[in-house]
Amino acid sequence: MSTWKSPPKAKIYEALSAVAGGGVTLIGGEKAEVVSSDGTKTYHVEWSPDLSQITSNDNASYWQGYMGYPIIAVLMVLGKLEYRNEVAKFLAGLPWKQMNHRFRNDYTKAIDSVLDTLEAEGAPRQTVVAEVDRIMAQIEGMDLEKLPRRKRPPKG
Numbered sequence: 001m002s003t004w005k006s007p008p009k010a011k012i013y014e015a016l017s018a019v020a021g022g023g024v025t026l027i028g029g030e031k032a033e034v035v036s037s038d039g040t041k042t043y044h045v046e047w048s049p050d051l052s053q054i055t056s057n058d059n060a061s062y063w064q065g066y067m068g069y070p071i072i073a074v075l076m077v078l079g080k081l082e083y084r085n086e087v088a089k090f091l092a093g094l095p096w097k098q099m100n101h102r103f104r105n106d107y108t109k110a111i112d113s114v115l116d117t118l119e120a121e122g123a124p125r126q127t128v129v130a131e132v133d134r135i136m137a138q139i140e141g142m143d144l145e146k147l148p149r150r151k152r153p154p155k156g
Helices: 009-020 059-064 069-077 085-091 096-102 107-120 125-140
Strands: 024-026 031-035 042-047 053-056
Touching: 009 069, 009 085, 009 096, 009 107, 009 125, 024 069, 031 069, 042 069, 053 059, 053 069, 059 069, 085 107, 085 125, 096 107, 107 125
Parallel strands: none
Antiparallel strands: 024 031, 031 042, 042 053
């Protein structure tokens, strides 16, 4: 069985946005749906009963082998990853797909743009960055395996 690679920090920002924006729905058993930031796609996340294995059909999880934001968001909702809701609220409703496209998938530039905007609106930049770092440390401390069942990413 193989374990998940750590994601880029950008995926944690996206996961916090999904959670704060109400984009995660637990649908019974060991399944959840996560709606993309632009609302055009729904990703399916499934996990084992003991939550030692998980999978998702988002592009990052499927093609790149690291935890995509739908997995991270579901782990937050399930309480497997601790996060501060007051920090997540700063990121609610952000159009990540548009921003990533605007910056040609340069996640660092997209994050910097978001943090600049948040800071201009009075959000504590360092608090947001520190929270993402704290969540990344939790992820790196996990030994979460890939669930063998896999669905292809949605088209669109």
